[in-house]
Amino acid sequence: MxxxxxxxxxxxxxxxxxxxxxxxxxxxxxxxxxxxxxxxxxxxxxxxxxxxxxxxxxxxxxxxxxxxxxxxxxxxxxxxxxxxxxxxxxxxxxxxxxxxxxxxxxxxxxQIESSGKGFSYQKDEPLDMRFNPNQDLTAAEIINFWEIEKIEQILREYGEERYSHRIVVALKEARKKERIVGTQQLVDLLKKTLPKNYDNRRIHFATRVFQALRIAVNKExxxxxxxxxxxxxxxxxxxxxxxxxxxxxxxxxxxxxxxxxxxxxxxxxxxxxxxxxxxxxxxxxxxxxxxxxxxxxxx
Ligand SMILES: C[S@@+](CC[C@H](N)C(=O)[O-])C[C@H]1O[C@@H](n2cnc3c(N)ncnc32)[C@H](O)[C@@H]1O
Structure with a gap:
């Protein structure tokens, strides 16, 4: 252990x-x-x-x-x-x-290092984030199929993400072109969308979005x-x-x-x-x- x-x-x-x-x-x-x-x-x-x-x-x-x-x-x-x-x-x-x-x-x-469930923005894994794999809702489901307004709300409320609006505008465009199924696809989108000097580099720019998705998926x-x-x-x-x-x-x-x-x-x-x-x-x-x-x- x-x-x-x-x-x-x-x-x-x-x-x-x-x-x-x-x-x-x-x-x-x-x-x-x-x-x-x-x-x-x-x-x-x-x-x-x-x-x-x-x-x-x-x-x-x-x-x-x-x-x-x-x-x-x-x-x-x-x-x-x-x-x-x-x-x-x-x-x-x-x-x-x-x-x-x-x-x-x-x-x-x-869970972060070995579960393969996409909890870490430093790995390239499926956007899953379920603690309990028997439930239906995954992070990919939220990112690809939830209404944009609902995603903005969870980013704001569960991630306390200041740029939630900017992120969902970019997401709306990206969703027209392809499914977002992996963590690195999401990280790339965030990288293009968020300021270079995000939060004075105190935290990684993907931290809040990943936190919000995890909380929403697992009803934490x-x-x-x-x-x-x-x-x-x-x-x-x-x-x-x-x-x-x-x-x-x-x-x-x-x-x-x-x-x-x-x-x-x-x-x-x-x-x-x-x-x-x-x-x-x-x-x-x-x-x-x-x-x-x-x-x-x-x-
Ligand atoms: C921070 S870890 C606990 C580590 C533990 N105290 C130790 O010393 O090894 C939190 C654990 O709670 C589990 N967990 C999360 N939500 C839960 C829930 N609703 N019911 C039961 N376990 C849950 C997670 O899967 C994870 O294994």
Missing amino acids: SHVPVLLKEVIHYLNPQPNENFIDATIGEAGHTMAILDKNKPNGKVLGIEINPDLFQKLQRIENEDSKLNVKERLIVVNDSYANLKEIVRNNNVQPIHGIIFDLGICSW LENIEEGLKQAVQILEPKGKIVVISFHSLEDRIAKRFFKEQEKNNELQILTKKPISPSIEEIKKNPRSRSAKLRAAQIN
């Missing part, structure tokens, strides 16, 4: 797993956070891990044999589903009471709302929720949700300000640089 878990020390600090307590890893990915939790909640505490991607789910089956000292086989349950179905997953898997849940949003290194923002809502309902009193987000839209959802629930006396916010990785962590793991952690405790 190659994914380096982000803000690991901080996740453990806020979840504070004790022997024999049970936890949910709503985005188990490559199990980085999960393995650290399993180390703390031994000998009999369980982790219920949820992973939407079937390839990662298959890979996760193998870690059962990796660490016999932790007795992972008995203590880790992995489900191939979406955390938007959290309540039902918990009901079906008999892991209760639950003392904490972590959401480490977004995608993991394997709706899922986060749903997952958080259900998390509050399945946790024990004093149970912890930890959310790690990687862009401002995700962080805003977590922030607003916690504030609202605190107002309703459902929980107490543990992080007045979001926690960011240290400079040392960012140096070791550049992917962590935009991470923000928020934590709360059920009343």
Whole structure:
């Protein structure tokens, strides 16, 4: 497993797993956070891990044999589903009471580097971007067939892309000539359309468009709302929720949700300000640089 878990020390600090307590890893990915939790909640505490991607789910089956000292086989349950179905997953898997849940949003290194699904503007792959290959909607479908106005809206809302109008004007022309099926075709179009000095070169010019497509394809923002809502309902009193987000839209959802629930006396916010990785962590793991952690405790 190659994914380096982000803000690991901080996740453990806020979840504070004790022997024999049970936890949910709503985005188990490559199990980085999960393995650290399993180390703390031994000998009999369980982790219920949820992973939407079937390839990662298959890979996760193998870690059962990796660490016999932790007795992972008995203590880790992995489900191939979406955390938007959290309540039902918990009901079906008999892991209760639950003392904490972590959401480490977004995608993991394997998806970017090896899934072949077009998550990276640095590779030439089909414009797919589905976490769950069983769903119909792909990024290519959006780019080629959605109404231009709808595409402009997702670029603006999910990508916070300032040049969304300029991009869809170019896209409208390009669509008359050919189907846009690969990531590099899209990157070339953006390169021709966007200013040379895009955002003072602070980020790659394709970043926001790729982010917007990924969010739209996977309904990521709706899922986060749903997952958080259900998390509050399945946790024990004093149970912890930890959310790690990687862009401002995700962080805003977590922030607003916690504030609202605190107002309703459902929980107490543990992080007045979001926690960011240290400079040392960012140096070791550049992917962590935009991470923000928020934590709360059920009343
Ligand atoms: C940032 S990675 C998690 C990495 C993990 N914490 C680790 O240390 O290895 C996020 C994972 O969540 C998965 N994911 C995304 N949306 C999901 C959803 N709605 N339900 C369940 N898993 C989801 C992604 O496929 C990805 O593997």
